[in-house]
Amino acid sequence: MVSTTFRELGLSAPILRQLENLEYKTPTPIQAACIPLLLQNKDLMGLAQTGTGKTAAFALPLIQQLSKRSGKPPGRRVRALILSPTRELAAQIHENIRAYARGLHLSTAVIFGGVGYASQFKELAGGLDILVATPGRLIDHLERWTVSLDGVETLILDEADHMLDMGFAPALKKIVSKIPRKRHTQMFSATMPDNIRQLAQTLLQKPETVRVSPPSSTADRVEQFLCMVGSQSGKRLLTLELLKQQEFPGRTLIFTRTRHGADRLASFLSGKDYPASAIHGDKSQGRRERMLSEFRSGETPVLVAT
Numbered sequence: 001m002v003s004t005t006f007r008e009l010g011l012s013a014p015i016l017r018q019l020e021n022l023e024y025k026t027p028t029p030i031q032a033a034c035i036p037l038l039l040q041n042k043d044l045m046g047l048a049q050t051g052t053g054k055t056a057a058f059a060l061p062l063i064q065q066l067s068k069r070s071g072k073p074p075g076r077r078v079r080a081l082i083l084s085p086t087r088e089l090a091a092q093i094h095e096n097i098r099a100y101a102r103g104l105h106l107s108t109a110v111i112f113g114g115v116g117y118a119s120q121f122k123e124l125a126g127g128l129d130i131l132v133a134t135p136g137r138l139i140d141h142l143e144r145w146t147v148s149l150d151g152v153e154t155l156i157l158d159e160a161d162h163m164l165d166m167g168f169a170p171a172l173k174k175i176v177s178k179i180p181r182k183r184h185t186q187m188f189s190a191t192m193p194d195n196i197r198q199l200a201q202t203l204l205q206k207p208e209t210v211r212v213s214p215p216s217s218t219a220d221r222v223e224q225f226l227c228m229v230g231s232q233s234g235k236r237l238l239t240l241e242l243l244k245q246q247e248f249p250g251r252t253l254i255f256t257r258t259r260h261g262a263d264r265l266a267s268f269l270s271g272k273d274y275p276a277s278a279i280h281g282d283k284s285q286g287r288r289e290r291m292l293s294e295f296r297s298g299e300t301p302v303l304v305a306t
């Protein structure tokens with residue numbers, strides 16, 4: 001494959017500078033394919049999973065287009081809306097956007113549930129170039145008239161398959177009904193089941209499709225193996241053994257089926273000198289964020305999650 005540079009994709013100097021600061025040297029395949037299309041304002045269906053660089057693929061052209069606009073949007077109005085299924089993903093997308101758009105004077109915000117409304121009211125009241133939101137909290141704001149989607153020019157649905165799996169179809173329908181038909185729309189999804197195909201047909205106009213790896217496949221960098229274990233206690237001991245065997249001890253993410261199981265495994269591992277925390281829906285948003293940041297910093301190297 002011929003490799004391209006970010007400059008060749010048509011990105012502007014201020015964005016190229018930020019990418020250099022972030023040490024993004026070459027575009028990932030999804031970025032190489034999407035950025036030129038999005039700079040031409042095409043509707044797009046992107047089939048890519050997390051870890052492929054899809055956030056920058058949609059965020060960089062969006063930031064470039066918005067940075068050419070003069071003036072802030074009027075109060076409560078939003079120019080670009082990015083919907084994400086979870087709070088964590090929404091926060092991460094917003095964090096990336098802030099890094100890519102540093103110095104470009106765009107107004108951006110992220111809103112999700114589980115936290116207070118006061119600061120969200122304030123941010124929305126000022127008008128936003130880019131709003132990243134989870135569907136539930138956005139509906140709450142629409143019902144309170146604290147946000148207007150009349151001025152949305154670009155709509156991006158990230159992890160659309162997860163949004164439908166989580167039961168957000170009615171919320172999406174309601175949100176889309178408030179957005180002008182004349183807009184640019186992009187959808188990203190790891191898989192293309194029938195319900196996603198149908199959603200794409202209703203939302204996108206003459207879309208380009210970009211697919212970077214076969215749907216439902218896993219990232220190449222991940223080595224996978226299966227261990228057969230007979231008992232519950234055997235699983236715990238094996239987990240401990242695998243942690244001990246790590247050649248380069250780093251951060252470890254463990255998934256369990258139940259919340260209770262996650263709590264028990266985390267306290268077992270912590271008792272064996274592997275500081276672990278359990279993250280799941282019973283924990284408050286504040287605690288979940290704290291756990292994620294302690295995991296990122298390496299303070300708690302093992303995270304057990306449902």
Ligand code: AMP
Binds near residue numbers: 027051052053
């Ligand atoms: P994403 O799939 O958007 O969640 O991105 C996965 C990770 O790759 C994130 O940590 C990005 O900051 C990083 N990333 C995205 N694009 C590039 C790139 N072209 N070069 C280096 N890192 C990148």
